[in-house]
Amino acid sequence: SRSLNLAVIPGDGIGQEVVAEGLKVLSAVLPQDVKLETKEFDFGARRYHATGETLTDADLDALKAHDAILLGAIGDPSVPSGVLERGFLLKLRFAFDHHVNLRPSKLLPGVATPLAGQPEIDFVVVREGTEGPYTGNGGTIRKGTEHEVATEVSVNTAYGVERVVRDAFARAQARPRKKLTLVHKNNVLTFAGHLWTNIFNKVAAEYPEVTTDYLHVDAATIFLVTDPARFDVIVTDNLFGDIITDLAAAVSGGIGVAASGNINPSGDFPSMFEPVHGSAPDIAGQGKADPTATVLSVALLLRHLGYEDEAARIEDAVSADLGERGDLPARSTSEIGDTLAARVAG
Amino acid sequence: SRSLNLAVIPGDGIGQEVVAEGLKVLSAVLPQDVKLETKEFDFGARRYHATGETLTDADLDALKAHDAILLGAIGDPSVPSGVLERGFLLKLRFAFDHHVNLRPSKLLPGVATPLAGQPEIDFVVVREGTEGPYTGNGGTIRKGTEHEVATEVSVNTAYGVERVVRDAFARAQARPRKKLTLVHKNNVLTFAGHLWTNIFNKVAAEYPEVTTDYLHVDAATIFLVTDPARFDVIVTDNLFGDIITDLAAAVSGGIGVAASGNINPSGDFPSMFEPVHGSAPDIAGQGKADPTATVLSVALLLRHLGYEDEAARIEDAVSADLGERGDLPARSTSEIGDTLAARVAG
Ligand SMILES: CC(C)[C@H](C(=O)O)[C@@H](O)C(=O)O
């Protein structure tokens, strides 16, 4: 009999609520012979306030012993900006070498979009997760004085860029349209831009069936609102990926339905799956949060672990549920979870 | 009698065509007693191919002797990415210390937007123009090998941040809504983010009437499509400003109508005004380009030089023209220019 050994990090704010529904749907969809074991971790604002810790070496060891990680949301206004982001979220991505940050965008039938004319949207962003301006390189001198200088260093390596570009080409090759767009700013960030563009072109030669193109990040934001149908797979750097995936989520149904995976394809460390949205403390504890993004993150988690059928069943259930929403009164977090669990089980 | 001594850089592609219309409207709107003198400069792809030069010290001296600069567009696929951007556009912004990059976004009646429901859009982005990741700091080692490392250094100084933040507060104070939003990514780029946030909060104390808020750049892109009416004035770093102003242009009528000013408020060097769009070589020379963004850039230029009435007359003419477009057959570049020139003269 098989087993799925899951680390669960509900985190802060609505994280608790949405993760509960994610687990509900996971239990409902898993084949009978798969033994699901979950271990909950209390990372986030409460633990930080209680102990001053965000993520220790012992925590990392404990997390490492799992097949995957499901995270709700981390962050609270009571913690200074950056402490939990750098001390937990980014620390985990870096420690477990989550270099493929996978963020699909699909506008499902019946889902509202701020764009006119209900365009077709079905693309996936492969965002680099361990380099770029996210490394924490840089510093400050003369802090707080009128002579302060603060730097942020974007670090880009051939090793780091090539592996994520290869991952993106493989994903593009596996999709019907087989199209890959590199998004960067190689006309201004010429050092990093040259590295990204060169490696992209080199790997492209190995994928003759994949159509490629290039967009500056500023132009990419234009096309995301004027012609999102032009995108199939996008590969981009860590910061550009952060920016365009929030925009992509906004145009394809909102961050209430945007899922993501922080993936280590080698399997040396567990991958982590989380909704793109944050902890939304303003609506926490009220049963108002939409658990759909977490449920879709569970689908990404299952696909990553080889449960393709189960992942597809979750996605179909979400599609069907979203398609019917227009006709229904608003439901609570757990009501949506119940509906989805019933659908995937049935 | 007064004089306006203008350096004109038509540049590449459609730059030639749109600048001609910008000058047509400028001549039509200027009071009789103002002597307009223009000097044309041949910067851009042709000059680069002919001489290898993009912008020499002698060029800078020649440009310096003018009250302002009007630029069409620089860039051509025949020139490697980055050469004209770094060698001309950015070199000029840095040499003339254009630290206030002003980019208004206003959705005018009758103008198409990709957003559903024709939202109200009327804000201005104050983008820092001489620091951040645009400084060209950084480099490459082991270029072309599998061990290549490329860095880009974002440089942020208290001096550079404070002057642009002050400019933005003054602009917010002068607008009816008096609201200023800082856009950054201070939860990840903590060194630069801390500097920006601290200075923003310090200057805010001097402007008690200005309402302030803060958004991460990724969240800002969401609001730009879901609730653009929430923005009045935005102040942000060079790269974030580059990205969000293209998105802002897209939602508020497209880059065909997006104007910008690269301003040195001290007046030590001439400021430069240019449409946000590029050289669009695919439609160059066909009379298809919309000169509206250039004409609106002329309005920004006039306002900068103190011709407030003339600037407003151009903006009114553009408003009226755009409002009537739906009923008219498509017009050529020069037909649009003629219409606008007639309107501002009348
Ligand atoms: C919270 C923050 C550190 C994070 C990021 O910038 O990557 C978030 O915006 C995301 O996109 O997952």
Ligand SMILES: CC(C)[C@H](C(=O)O)[C@@H](O)C(=O)O
């Ligand atoms: C062409 C390029 C150098 C420029 C920039 O990145 O600033 C452009 O995108 C702009 O916004 O003016």
